[in-house]
Amino acid sequence: MAVLVFAELENGKVGRNALEVLGGARSVADKLKMEVLCCVLDGDGGQRTGELGQAGADRVIVVKVATANPSDPESYLAALAETCTGIRPVLIMFAGTPVGRQLAPRVAHRLSYGIVTDCLSIRVADDGREILLTRPIYGGKVHAVFAAREGQVITVRPRALRPLEHPYRADPQVDYVEATPRGGQPRTRVVEVHKETESGVKLEEAKVVVAGGRGIGGPEPFAMLEELAGLLGGAVGGSRAAVDAGWLPATRQIGLTGKIVSPDLYVAVAISGSSQHMAGVANSRVIVGINIDPEAPIFHSAHLGVVEDYREFVPVLIEKIKSAKAC
Amino acid sequence: MAEPKPVSPETRNFLLSVGTGTLDWCMQCGFCTAVCPWRLAGGRLGTYFNIRRIQRLAQLGVEGFDDEEALFACTTCALCEAHCPRRVEIVANIRALRGILVEAGFVPQHLDPIISSLYANGNPWSGPRARRLDWARDLRLPRFERDTEYLLFVCCTSCYDPRSQRIARSVVRLLDSAGVSFGVIGTEESCCGDVADKVGAGEAFRQLALSNIRLFQSKGVRRIVTTSPHCFVAFRDRYPALGGEFEVFHYTEVLLERVRHGALGFARRLSERVAYHDPCYLGRHGGVFDAPRELLGVVLTAPLVELAWVREVSHCCGSGGGRLWAETPKGQRLGELRVSDALARGARVLTTACPYCVMTLEADCFGLGQQENLQILELGELLASCCI
Amino acid sequence: MKIVVCLKQIPDPDALPSDLVIDPETGKPAANKYPLTISPFDENALEIALQLKDKVPGTQIVALSYGPESAEQTLRKALSLLADEAVLVKKETSKLEDGYGVARVLASAIRKVGLPDLVLCGRQAGDWDAGVVGFLLADELGLPCVGFVSQVVSADGNRMVFKTEIEGGWQFLEAELPVLATVTNDETNVLRMAKIKDIMMAHRRKVSVLTLSELGIDGGDLERCRVHGGLKELFTPVSTTVCEFIAGESPAEKALALLGKLREARLV
Ligand SMILES: Cc1cc2nc3c(=O)[nH]c(=O)nc-3n(C[C@H](O)[C@H](O)[C@H](O)COP(=O)(O)OP(=O)(O)OC[C@H]3O[C@@H](n4cnc5c(N)ncnc54)[C@H](O)[C@@H]3O)c2cc1C
Ligand code: SF4
Ligand code: SF4
Numbered sequence: 001m002a003v004l005v006f007a008e009l010e011n012g013k014v015g016r017n018a019l020e021v022l023g024g025a026r027s028v029a030d031k032l033k034m035e036v037l038c039c040v041l042d043g044d045g046g047q048r049t050g051e052l053g054q055a056g057a058d059r060v061i062v063v064k065v066a067t068a069n070p071s072d073p074e075s076y077l078a079a080l081a082e083t084c085t086g087i088r089p090v091l092i093m094f095a096g097t098p099v100g101r102q103l104a105p106r107v108a109h110r111l112s113y114g115i116v117t118d119c120l121s122i123r124v125a126d127d128g129r130e131i132l133l134t135r136p137i138y139g140g141k142v143h144a145v146f147a148a149r150e151g152q153v154i155t156v157r158p159r160a161l162r163p164l165e166h167p168y169r170a171d172p173q174v175d176y177v178e179a180t181p182r183g184g185q186p187r188t189r190v191v192e193v194h195k196e197t198e199s200g201v202k203l204e205e206a207k208v209v210v211a212g213g214r215g216i217g218g219p220e221p222f223a224m225l226e227e228l229a230g231l232l233g234g235a236v237g238g239s240r241a242a243v244d245a246g247w248l249p250a251t252r253q254i255g256l257t258g259k260i261v262s263p264d265l266y267v268a269v270a271i272s273g274s275s276q277h278m279a280g281v282a283n284s285r286v287i288v289g290i291n292i293d294p295e296a297p298i299f300h301s302a303h304l305g306v307v308e309d310y311r312e313f314v315p316v317l318i319e320k321i322k323s324a325k326a327c
Numbered sequence: 328m329a330e331p332k333p334v335s336p337e338t339r340n341f342l343l344s345v346g347t348g349t350l351d352w353c354m355q356c357g358f359c360t361a362v363c364p365w366r367l368a369g370g371r372l373g374t375y376f377n378i379r380r381i382q383r384l385a386q387l388g389v390e391g392f393d394d395e396e397a398l399f400a401c402t403t404c405a406l407c408e409a410h411c412p413r414r415v416e417i418v419a420n421i422r423a424l425r426g427i428l429v430e431a432g433f434v435p436q437h438l439d440p441i442i443s444s445l446y447a448n449g450n451p452w453s454g455p456r457a458r459r460l461d462w463a464r465d466l467r468l469p470r471f472e473r474d475t476e477y478l479l480f481v482c483c484t485s486c487y488d489p490r491s492q493r494i495a496r497s498v499v500r501l502l503d504s505a506g507v508s509f510g511v512i513g514t515e516e517s518c519c520g521d522v523a524d525k526v527g528a529g530e531a532f533r534q535l536a537l538s539n540i541r542l543f544q545s546k547g548v549r550r551i552v553t554t555s556p557h558c559f560v561a562f563r564d565r566y567p568a569l570g571g572e573f574e575v576f577h578y579t580e581v582l583l584e585r586v587r588h589g590a591l592g593f594a595r596r597l598s599e600r601v602a603y604h605d606p607c608y609l610g611r612h613g614g615v616f617d618a619p620r621e622l623l624g625v626v627l628t629a630p631l632v633e634l635a636w637v638r639e640v641s642h643c644c645g646s647g648g649g650r651l652w653a654e655t656p657k658g659q660r661l662g663e664l665r666v667s668d669a670l671a672r673g674a675r676v677l678t679t680a681c682p683y684c685v686m687t688l689e690a691d692c693f694g695l696g697q698q699e700n701l702q703i704l705e706l707g708e709l710l711a712s713c714c715i
Numbered sequence: 716m717k718i719v720v721c722l723k724q725i726p727d728p729d730a731l732p733s734d735l736v737i738d739p740e741t742g743k744p745a746a747n748k749y750p751l752t753i754s755p756f757d758e759n760a761l762e763i764a765l766q767l768k769d770k771v772p773g774t775q776i777v778a779l780s781y782g783p784e785s786a787e788q789t790l791r792k793a794l795s796l797l798a799d800e801a802v803l804v805k806k807e808t809s810k811l812e813d814g815y816g817v818a819r820v821l822a823s824a825i826r827k828v829g830l831p832d833l834v835l836c837g838r839q840a841g842d843w844d845a846g847v848v849g850f851l852l853a854d855e856l857g858l859p860c861v862g863f864v865s866q867v868v869s870a871d872g873n874r875m876v877f878k879t880e881i882e883g884g885w886q887f888l889e890a891e892l893p894v895l896a897t898v899t900n901d902e903t904n905v906l907r908m909a910k911i912k913d914i915m916m917a918h919r920r921k922v923s924v925l926t927l928s929e930l931g932i933d934g935g936d937l938e939r940c941r942v943h944g945g946l947k948e949l950f951t952p953v954s955t956t957v958c959e960f961i962a963g964e965s966p967a968e969k970a971l972a973l974l975g976k977l978r979e980a981r982l983v
Contacts, residue, residue, distance in 0.1 A: 010882065017882075071881045072888060074859050097882045101838075102862035102897075105814070105847035109854045115814065117845050132947065137843045139728055141735040145948040187859040187891040191876060195884040202883065208982070214440070217654055232983060243902060245436070250865055250901030251885065256844065257756075257899065265982045272440070272453060275733065286980055288973070289958070295454040295487050297733065304976055305958040307489075308966050317970040321983070324974060341915040393911040424911065431914045432752060432792045436905075443729035446750055455733075530750065 003029045004037045004089035006080065007052060008070065008099050011195070014051040016204075017095035017158055024122055024161035025093050026056035026168060028131065031124040034090070037061060039083060041068050041076060042176070053172030056164050060172050065179045067186050073102040074188045079179030081110040091131060091148065096155040096260075104155045114149035120160045139256055139276040158204075158260040159283045196251055203252065208234025209263045209284075211254055213277075214241035215270025215292065215310070222247055224314050225269060231321045234263065239271050255280035269310045273298025290314070338388030346423035349416040350386050355379060359407030359417060364642045365400065370659025376400040378407055378417060385424065398424055399435050402661070403525045403648030404607040409639050418525075421648070425527030434528075441652050442528045445535060449517035451652075454487035460513045462492035466499060471510030471546055477502075477581070478548040479509045480562070482555030483518045484682040490689070491682045497711035498554050498578050504714050505582060505591035509552060515542055519558035521608075524565060526649035533569065536561075540571035550574045552581050554707070556609035556681050557647075563613075577609055579618040579680055579706065586625055593626050593713040601709070602632035602674035604665055604688065605641035606681035619680050619706055626713045632674045634665065645691075646683040662691030670701055680706040716870070717775045717831035718764045720757070720798070721821055721852070724782050724789040725842040727752040737949050742811030742843060753789050756837025758906040760898035763867055764835055765796055765907065771870055775799045777828055781820045782806050787922050795909040795917035802828055804925045807934045811946075816937035818851035823930040825856060833875065834895040838863055849897035858895045861888055865901035 003025045007018040022038060029036045038057035040048070042064040049060040063083055068076040084092060084107055092107060094100030096118055108115035120143070121134045131148035135157075148154075196202065203209065210229040212222055222236065229236045237254040238247065254261055256279040266284035270291060271277060278301050281287060289302035292309050299305045306313060343350065360379040365372045376397045384392035392398070403418045411417065428434075434442060444453045460468070462485060471478050479502065485495040502509050520535035543551070551573050553559040563575040585591040603623060609615050616638045623631050636642040645661030655661075665688060669677040677688060682705070689703040726749040736745040753761070761778070768774040778793035780786045781804040790801035804824050806812075825834065834856070839846030853860035863880040870876075873892045878885055880899050890896075898904065909917075927934050961976070963969035977983045 008882070071886055073862065074890075098863045098880050099882065101846055102850055102860065105850040106854050106860070108847075109815070109851050115845075115847055117847060136952075137949075138731060138735055138737065139841070139844065141731060141733060141951070142737050143950055143952050144946060145950075147945045147947050185891075187894070188861060189889045191887040191889050193881070193884065193886045204883070240900065241436075244900060244905050246902035248902075250880070250899070253900075257839065265977065274729070276728070286977075286982060287956075288977075293452065293487075294489055294960075295452060295458065297453060299958040299960075300733075301954055301956050302958045303956060304973065305960045306969055306973060307960065308969060313966045313970065316966045317973065320967070320970045320974055335912060338912045338915060342911075388912070390910060390912060393908075395908050427911050427914055428908065431795055431909060431917075432788075433908045433914075435908075440729065443727060446727070446730035446748075447732045534748065 002035045002037050002087065002089045003091045003093065004039060004084060004087060005057070005093045006039045006100070006103065008095060008097060009040065009048065014048050014055060016163070017097060018052070019055050019163035020158065020161040021093050021095050021156050022052065022056035023163040024156060026164055028091065028122055028124060031128065032090070035059060037087065037089065039063060039080065041065065041070055043068070049172060049174045050170050053169045054167035056168045057172045058169070060174045062174060062176050063179060064176060069190045071099065071193060072188055072190050073099050075186055076179070077103060077106055081107050082179065083177050085111055088151070090150065090152070092153045094153070094155045096157045100155050104153050108153035111151065113151040113153045115153045116146050116148070117155045119154050119156050122154070122156070122161070136279060139274070140279040141275050159262040203235045203237050203254070203259050204261055206235040206261065206263050208232040208265045209237055209254070209261050210234055210267045210269065211237040211239065211271060212242055212247070212269045213239040213271030214245065216242060216247065219247040221311070224318070228267070228314060228318055231318065231325070232265065234265070237261065239277050268298050268302065269314065271298055272296050273301055332390045335388035339386065342385050342388065342424070345427060347385060347420045350382055350420055352413040353382050353386060353415045354413055355383055356412060358410045358412065362406050362410045364404065364406060364661050364664070367664055368659050368661055370656060372400050372655070372659065382415070382417070382420060385420070392424065393428065395435055399438070399526070399649065399653065401648055402607070402643045402645055402650045404643035405611045406607070406640060406643065409611055422525055422527055426529050427527070429527040430529055437653050438526055438649055441649070442523060442526070442531055445518055445523055445528070445531050449535065450483035450487065451518060451522055452483055452487040454483070456514055459486050459516065460511070462486050462495050463499070463511070466496065468499065469510040471512050471548065473547045475510040476508035477550045477552040478543065479511050480516065480519070480551050480553045480558055481511065482553070482558055482682050484686065485554055488686070491686060494682055494685065494705045494707055495554055497705065497707035500711045501582055501591070501707055501714065502552070502578065505585035507581060507585065512542065512546060519561040521557040521561040522649055524561065525647065536566055536569050536571065540566060540569060543571065543573065548573060550576065552576045552578050554578055554682065556606045556613050557683065560608050560612045577613060577615055577618070577680070579622060580615060582710070583618040583621055586622065593710070595713040596628050597626055597709070597713065598628045599675045600629055600632055600673055601627055601676040601678055602634055602669040602672060604634065604644065604677060604679040604684060605637055606679055606684045607641065607643050607647055609680055610638060610641050622706065622710060623678070626710060632669070632672050634668050634672065644684040644687045646687040651683050651687065657694055660691050660694070662687045663695055666692045666695055666697060666701060670697060674701065676702045676704055676709070678704045678706050678709050716767065716771050716773065716833065717777070717829070718767060718833045718835060719777045719779050719825055719828065719831045720761050720764045720793070720835045722757045722761065722778055722780045722789050722793060723754045723837070723840045724751050724780060724786040725754045725840055726750070728755070728841045734951060739946060739949050740811065741809050751785055751788065753792060754837050754841045756839060756841070756898055756900060759900045759904040760835040760837050761793055761796065762904045762906045763864070763898055767867055767870060768797070777802060777831065779821065779824055779828070780804070781817055781824070783809070790922050791917045794920050795914040796907065797913060801920070801922040802925060803922050804927070804930065807927055812937050814845055814847035814851055817848050818855050820927065820930065820932060820937070821848070821852050822855035823932060824925055827925065827930060830856070830893060832892040834858065834893070836895070836897045838897045838899045849895065853895040856895065858893055859890055861890050861894060861896045863899045864896040865899055866903055
């Protein structure tokens, strides 16, 4: 009996998502006295087995699929599902990334497992018999707790679980699985991949995030937010309303269905603070809300609140930071 | 030249059937467009939004009358109606056309959060229901009881907006000094629904109105005094059709009656040059032109400054009909016209009797950089400052 | 080209109060007074279908919904945007069903109306936010699946190129038709407004109604197929954060005060 983690690497490295899921799997497996198996794609993670062991895996299974492309789940879903079928783990865990969210339901379907997505916590019940999964519904206004089935696939919300604090083991057992290609040409093909290489800081990793919402009122004022973020060494994002209005690219959306961020400082400018938006920033250390409306829901989650028209406040704030830096 | 578009009798009949019955009376004289204040604002809407044209296209069922930008530009100020020789119910037509879109699930983006909040919180400001009475935190506010004469209904804006809360507090102070028997219900109240009604969110309006009607009836309300002309008009003109018959007054009417009976006096007089802006909903929609002026007459030592467009032909501040939540570029706003006119006439104070007008005129006065030269005061605030 | 767009009717997410109470039996708000709407990502999917119809002459759009009678409203919205056909599979129970059951129903309905070249679903529904139905549906139909599509870049003959969201960026992905795509929002796929004339015409058009038995599905089966684990509990998370409002007479004073606080917390 085992807990299996599918580890997706980020630019060839064991990134935060994989560390978190392995950390979470380790603590569940320890309580259930089980092993943690970690599945990676060859090429993607074949060389990183040591790090995966340190992150919590007892065994690493390197799946070799000739035609696999990590960002196209279709190209290796069958191989992965087959590998899982051979093992039949009690719990199969994916990070809640676009790839993980695509694979999880389909792997579950192929194994006739249960599927619960977007888990915020995984807990072994006190009697040690049940695994309890908590996930938000209705945009986070309500939380639902599920008892995992015998045979359960889950995805885990980024930043919800913690990586292990100490390396687990450096030399996990490594197995190689060669997937037998099944008839016909692959039906999907990646043509071109764009990673965000914008100068400045990556949203998910930024220590400071400045975000703008519908109240910003147009694309131009985002230059102001860029300037503020620049001074604080941070990145700019926004609410879905700002994205839908065309003021920001969709890759900059923060929230339930955008990026999940966990900076030290999150500055929400002219964002009302809907539950869907706050779902993406809940783990920020300090949240500052700048809103013209003292009743805006953002002030229910913000640590520091400024009731002002951002058009007057942000320029002054920029100026004060500049003059503070000058001396 | 634009492509010719086909005339559709079918569309025409459909429009008539959903409440644009008076469209057919229109003879296309164009008075409405000529007097519409957007003409004077000088911006894009001044040319893009043409009410006569919208009605013409709708009359014929020709595509184009449902252009979102134009259809949601109207402030429902009813100035056009006041001039229409055929008495076309222009505002009702606009409301019905908007209603077709909104009820079918097509809500303009800027109005989406407003309508949603009306459902979620019973007010357009996303304010928690439980905090509806926060404006009166430190006042000893009488509760409405069966033997109370008036229910005081405070506009959502004055419940939640800190600037606007001063209006509600002033009105309470005045009613108190005038010895009026009044009380509030508070957190169970919902928005009067005027904004929902005017943007075409008929179902939201119906739900809000019915919940208020039930509440008022259960508490034994017979007379209502409102702080806002929008609530005043909604209760008086729109609720009866839903079974809510109440005697409705704007607070200026109630106060004036008390002044006349000598029950309310003012200790202080103002010598500043004060101008009065007729809110469209108090004046044209509500028919109350004199009460505010007479009240001002009692406290002003100098004659009231009358603006260029007043009383029945007063110009809108730009915030009715859902426009309070729409963005209009600076330099093209209706409120700027009112502020400039007041300044040109040497007024130092521009007073009005509507929370929307106050919010808009104040913002536009700031926008023009004239805040040192012209103070925007709600009439209740001005009067309260005179009753030491 | 033929496209099926799956649309779910849900309580308008923006109209729900923060102290929402959900009935665990039905999975819906306990108070039954919230306006209903098309789930937001399904609207994005519909917009993508409409854009394809604008570009590729002869494109047929079938709007499909599994839901109670009220979901007809949802389908009318699609008709008023000129979807060619609307099909409602009537839900026979008010009980909460899981993604497996829904995917099975949708798959049978799609087979019944004829397998299209493209099936579009929202990436997740705006009520339970699970995000599994589209992917399960692909498996039920035996179609390849492209997830998190924000745009269709090109469509020619039997291939389509999609722009899809990936971790830290986006990619262009080519797929052979038929294919199923789940759609995420971006600035190009906000649902358009309808013309009033088309709204009117939509009132008169027919929504075909299918029953589960016509699809050969036993409703009781669906209730039993609750594989997603036992729902144990629903609760409202409480926030314990208390906001400290920055005081000051002017924006400048507040800016200084805020900077002071941030410095204290070693954030600047
Ligand atoms: C399934 C689903 C998923 C979703 N996912 C996401 C997601 O990932 N991310 C997300 O953000 N949303 C998401 N949403 C949408 C979410 O519900 C809200 O609609 C959205 O977050 C609102 O954006 P906003 O706060 O920018 O706009 P609004 O709610 O309109 O707020 C604008 C705010 O700006 C303030 N303001 C206006 N002018 C000024 C000024 N001059 N100065 C200062 N303040 C001003 C206003 O007071 C108001 O509070 C999702 C919804 C659903 C149903
Ligand atoms: S003023 Fe009246 S009759 Fe003349 S065009 Fe306008 S609506 Fe028609
Ligand atoms: S109601 Fe006012 S804003 Fe609307 S068309 Fe008439 S005059 Fe113009």
